[in-house]
Amino acid sequence: MERRVLVLGATSRVGGHFVDHPPKGWTVESAGRTDPRAQGHAVASHTPLDLSQEEAVRSYLRGTTAKAWVNFAARTDVDGCESERPSSPEEAGSSAVAGSAWRINAELPRWIAEEAERAGRFLVHLSTDYVFDGLRGPYPEATPPSPFSDKVGWYGYTKGVGEAAVFSSKGPRTIVRIAHPYGSRAAGRTDLALTLLSKRKEGRVYPLYRDQRITPTWVPDVSDALGPILERGASRIYHVASPEVTTPYEFARTLFAAAGLRTDDLTLTELSGQAKVPGRAPRPVRGGLLVTEIHKLDIRPRSFREGIRELVGPAPVGG
Ligand SMILES: NC(=O)c1ccc[n+]([C@@H]2O[C@H](COP(=O)([O-])OP(=O)(O)OC[C@H]3O[C@@H](n4cnc5c(N)ncnc54)[C@H](OP(=O)(O)O)[C@@H]3O)[C@@H](O)[C@H]2O)c1
Numbered sequence: 297m298e299r300r301v302l303v304l305g306a307t308s309r310v311g312g313h314f315v316d317h318p319p320k321g322w323t324v325e326s327a328g329r330t331d332p333r334a335q336g337h338a339v340a341s342h343t344p345l346d347l348s349q350e351e352a353v354r355s356y357l358r359g360t361t362a363k364a365w366v367n368f369a370a371r372t373d374v375d376g377c378e379s380e381r382p383s384s385p386e387e388a389g390s391s392a393v394a395g396s397a398w399r400i401n402a403e404l405p406r407w408i409a410e411e412a413e414r415a416g417r418f419l420v421h422l423s424t425d426y427v428f429d430g431l432r433g434p435y436p437e438a439t440p441p442s443p444f445s446d447k448v449g450w451y452g453y454t455k456g457v458g459e460a461a462v463f464s465s466k467g468p469r470t471i472v473r474i475a476h477p478y479g480s481r482a483a484g485r486t487d488l489a490l491t492l493l494s495k496r497k498e499g500r501v502y503p504l505y506r507d508q509r510i511t512p513t514w515v516p517d518v519s520d521a522l523g524p525i526l527e528r529g530a531s532r533i534y535h536v537a538s539p540e541v542t543t544p545y546e547f548a549r550t551l552f553a554a555a556g557l558r559t560d561d562l563t564l565t566e567l568s569g570q571a572k573v574p575g576r577a578p579r580p581v582r583g584g585l586l587v588t589e590i591h592k593l594d595i596r597p598r599s600f601r602e603g604i605r606e607l608v609g610p611a612p613v614g615g
Contacts (some may be wrong), residue, residue, distance in 0.1 A: 300325050304369045306332040311368030312482035313515045313537050315339050319523030325362050331604045335483040335596040348399040349529040357411035364418040364526050371400045377451035378577035385444040397454045403439050405458035409604035412557035413467035418529045421462045426452035437533040437589045449577030460521020471533045474513040477605050492548050503565035511537035511584035514603030519559035555608045
């Protein structure tokens with residue numbers, strides 16, 4: 297029997313792949329600002345919905361009969377979110393300063409979690425390793441989001457507040473944290489790999505961090521993990537990310553080599569100890585995610601090397 301999954305954020309890098317590759321036996325109902333069908337995504341139905349409007353969101357959720365809800369919607373522009381950072385987290389909730397990062401990343405997950413609990417639906421909420429301050433990564437699943445500090449960007453802080461709201465819900469719910477997703481073909485969106493490849497082709501590769509620890513997520517792995525997660529309805533935190541930790545420098549070098557592009561002119565820099573750049577959010581230095589729990593579902597997220605091979609194809613002969 298076909299079951300329906302509601303997807304919020306079906307036009308996102310990660311959600312777009314999921315709606316194009318739904319788990320066997322599930323059909324997708326979408327709600328959000330942009331119709332994913334206009335971008336070539338195959339969803340069974342779409343309802344226009346501004347996810348920053350609490351009453352509209354609650355009313356939609358009260359009407360849907362979808363058995364499970366997956367929330368990919370977020371404001372992900374890390375430096376854009378930083379421009380909305382208040383001087384203290386207490387200020388964030390006041391309507392006078394509530395920006396779109398607070399509404400979409402912190403409040404929307406709470407509205408959804410409350411409605412899912414009320415209706416007894418299974419909720420899967422996507423999150424990020426940027427909820428951590430980057431002092432001790434890669435992080436195990438049970439690590440709670442870091443508190444407000446100058447080490448955590450406003451994007452990461454608001455995502456941490458959203459996670460906490462979902463986690464404290466008494467209904468069945470799962471948080472799936474990912475990191476630096478790449479390998480999506482979502483219209484009009486870029487990612488770590490696409491940005492590096494386009495800079496390489498323009499001959500303008502920026503200096504690459506050699507000290508930042510990252511565990512990039514191969515986007516198709518998220519879609520593959522969501523099937524078993526939906527089937528089990530387990531209430532847990534899962535990480536879907538490269539089991540092998542890397543750095544932006546090593547990721548770029550591996551990517552360019554696999555694509556048969558030049559690597560001998562790359563320049564290096566360090567993230568740690570960098571002076572704060574106005575308008576630029578802090579990034580986790582020792583970031584990344586450990587993938588212990590997802591292995592228990594027999595799901596093996598690809599290492600960044602495997603993901604890169606899938607992205608660019610077999611290594612060039614002699615390369
Ligand atoms: N991007 C990253 O580097 C990264 C890293 C780790 C974790 N994550 C997490 O992974 C999840 C998916 O991220 P992503 O990068 O795939 O997202 P994305 O490409 O930036 O897309 C964001 C989605 O949210 C929707 N949205 C935002 N504001 C909305 C509003 N007011 N009303 C309706 N829809 C709205 C967007 O719809 P429109 O098409 O209408 O704009 C879009 O579908 C998020 O939870 C994110 O925090 C992302």
